Amino acid sequence: xxxxxxxxxxxxxxxxxxxxxxxxxxxxxxxxxxxxxxxxxxxxxxxxxxxxxxxxxxxxxxxxxxxxxxxxxxxxxxxxxxxxxxxxxxxxxxxxxxxxxxxxxxxxxxxxxxxxxxxxxxxxxxxxxxxxxxxxxxxxxxxxxxxxxxxxxxxxxxxxxxxxxxxxxxx
Amino acid sequence: xxxxxxxxxxxxxxxxxxxxxxxxxxxxxxxxxxxxxxxxxxxxxxxxxxxxxxxxxxxxxxxxxxxxxxxxxxxxxxxxxxxxxxxxxxxxxxxxxxxxx
Numbered sequence: 001x002x003x004x005x006x007x008x009x010x011x012x013x014x015x016x017x018x019x020x021x022x023x024x025x026x027x028x029x030x031x032x033x034x035x036x037x038x039x040x041x042x043x044x045x046x047x048x049x050x051x052x053x054x055x056x057x058x059x060x061x062x063x064x065x066x067x068x069x070x071x072x073x074x075x076x077x078x079x080x081x082x083x084x085x086x087x088x089x090x091x092x093x094x095x096x097x098x099x100x101x102x103x104x105x106x107x108x109x110x111x112x113x114x115x116x117x118x119x120x121x122x123x124x125x126x127x128x129x130x131x132x133x134x135x136x137x138x139x140x141x142x143x144x145x146x147x148x149x150x151x152x153x154x155x156x157x158x159x160x161x162x163x164x165x166x167x168x169x170x171x
Numbered sequence: 172x173x174x175x176x177x178x179x180x181x182x183x184x185x186x187x188x189x190x191x192x193x194x195x196x197x198x199x200x201x202x203x204x205x206x207x208x209x210x211x212x213x214x215x216x217x218x219x220x221x222x223x224x225x226x227x228x229x230x231x232x233x234x235x236x237x238x239x240x241x242x243x244x245x246x247x248x249x250x251x252x253x254x255x256x257x258x259x260x261x262x263x264x265x266x267x268x269x270x271x272x
Binding site: 003006010013014017018020021026029030033036037040043044046047048049051052055056059060063064067068071072074075076079082083084085089090092093094096097098100101104105108109113114116117118120122123124127128131132136139143146147150151153154155157158160 | 173174175176177178179180181182184185186187188189190191192193195196197198199201202204205206208209212215216219220222223224226227228229231232234235236238239240241242243244245246247249250251252253254256257260261262263
């Protein structure tokens with residue numbers, strides 16, 4: 001049975017995902033994306049995974065969405081509202097989306113998954129901490145290095161060299 | 172728990188399909204990044220849903236790693252957008268042609 005909370009989160013997530021892609025203004029689009037990410041955090045809470053939900057809110061809704069918002073604000077005003085797309089390509093995209101939904105949905109319903117429910121107690125978040133520090137510790141260290149490297153790379157990429165005129169291409 | 176596994180999987184499939192639509196149709200670099208984020212979130216939802224119904228803690232651990240990698244990816248992606256915007260004064264991917272053979 002689907003409860004009202006689940007339905008609310010589902011509507012929020014899917015409607016705001018469509019709005020994020022289809023809204024004319026990129027700023028409203030990124031705010032709608034925040035709705036999608038928050039809705040997913042809600043699903044995580046429904047799935048008894050409060051730790052992942054917390055992480056989702058802190059990383060996605062808190063930092064990534066704000067980062068995207070600031071990047072959008074660095075872009076010229078007319079580019080924020082510009083929506084240039086091929087009509088044929090759009091219909092092909094919608095077709096691809098529907099085919100994907102129908103194919104994966106029918107695959108899902110023909111599998112044994114619809115009958116799965118659970119009465120077992122949720123996994124304790126202490127388990128996750130233990131996993132991180134015992135079995136997955138090399139991965140955790142590599143993750144830290146990857147994050148540090150990517151942030152350094154991002155800063156190095158976006159750095160503006162003072163005194164040098166921006167290169168502008170006309171082609 | 173009143174919800175079944177299939178409910179979460181249906182939402183996940185819907186998000187995946189919307190994300191693929193966005194990646195294939197949109198030509199705006201930032202909107203393509205939105206679509207990629209939506210796809211990554213669909214995958215995370217799948218991981219956590221299966222982890223809850225099996226049940227084990229590995230799915231949640233993997234979802235946490237995935238969120239961290241996605242954060243790194245977005246940081247680099249946005250830096251690339253800034254660089255590309257500075258070079259071409261545009262964020263339309265069709266205009267980024269210097270790598271075209």
